[in-house]
Amino acid sequence: AQKVTQAQTEISVVEKEDVTLDCVYETRDTTYYLFWYKQPPSGELVFLIRRNSFDEQNEISGRYSWNFQKSTSSFNFTITASQVVDSAVYFCALSPWSSASKIIFGSGTRLSIRP
Amino acid sequence: EAQVTQNPRYLITVTGKKLTVTCSQNMNHEYMSWYRQDPGLGLRQIYYSMNVEVTDKGDVPEGYKVSRKEKRNFPLILESPSPNQTSLYFCATWGDRVTEAFFGQGTRLTVV
Numbered sequence: 001a002q003k004v005t006q007a008q009t010e011i012s013v014v015e016k017e018d019v020t021l022d023c024v025y026e027t028r029d030t031t032y033y034l035f036w037y038k039q040p041p042s043g044e045l046v047f048l049i050r051r052n053s054f055d056e057q058n059e060i061s062g063r064y065s066w067n068f069q070k071s072t073s074s075f076n077f078t079i080t081a082s083q084v085v086d087s088a089v090y091f092c093a094l095s096p097w098s099s100a101s102k103i104i105f106g107s108g109t110r111l112s113i114r115p
Numbered sequence: 116e117a118q119v120t121q122n123p124r125y126l127i128t129v130t131g132k133k134l135t136v137t138c139s140q141n142m143n144h145e146y147m148s149w150y151r152q153d154p155g156l157g158l159r160q161i162y163y164s165m166n167v168e169v170t171d172k173g174d175v176p177e178g179y180k181v182s183r184k185e186k187r188n189f190p191l192i193l194e195s196p197s198p199n200q201t202s203l204y205f206c207a208t209w210g211d212r213v214t215e216a217f218f219g220q221g222t223r224l225t226v227v
């Protein structure tokens with residue numbers, strides 16, 4: 001099976017707290033891409049990051065960081081010092097090399113940041 | 116500027132009245148695809164096309180049709196919409212591999 005699991009349906013934290021969104025994936029491919037997308041209340045999908053399966057280096061972009069671990073098939077996303085503008089639905093997604101025709105999405109995590 | 120244009124953004128229609136959601140891309144990409152987004156289910160693929168006149172079913176194709184007569188356009192057709200097709204729809208496009216996918220702004224469809 002090729003799938004993405006985001007077990008956290010909803011998370012609510014107070015502003016300035018750190019928060020981690022979990023993503024676990026399954027694929028039989030050795031080459032694949034992983035993505036995170038943000039969907040703000042306005043509804044569009046905003047691309048955040050792409051990772052290929054050969055690059056396990058963690059990535060940091062401002063308050064955002066991503067932890068890719070092939071050993072546990074996880075690609076977790078951490079927001080440090082969260083802000084109200086981070087409130088959105090976040091999707092993790094997988095594109096296996098053998099399946100150029102699709103992106104497989106997780107069910108999403110709704111993140112609410114309370115002032 | 117890379118663009119995927121979907122129209123309309125919002126649509127309310129009645130059961131059984133045929134409708135078309137248009138999608139156009141300006142990147143000369145081979146692949147185009149339609150997804151629907153429903154609460155708790157994420158985005159699920161409806162149909163995809165890997166080039167002109169080549170289309171295939173995704174995971175939830177029932178009740179939908181597509182066509183790819185030109186490389187840039189990939190309309191989604193609901194011949195007889197039903198309330199269970201009320202959803203948020205996205206058109207997406209990418210090159211020969213999904214190293215970067217581009218999404219339209221979404222079409223929020225309500226079928227009453």
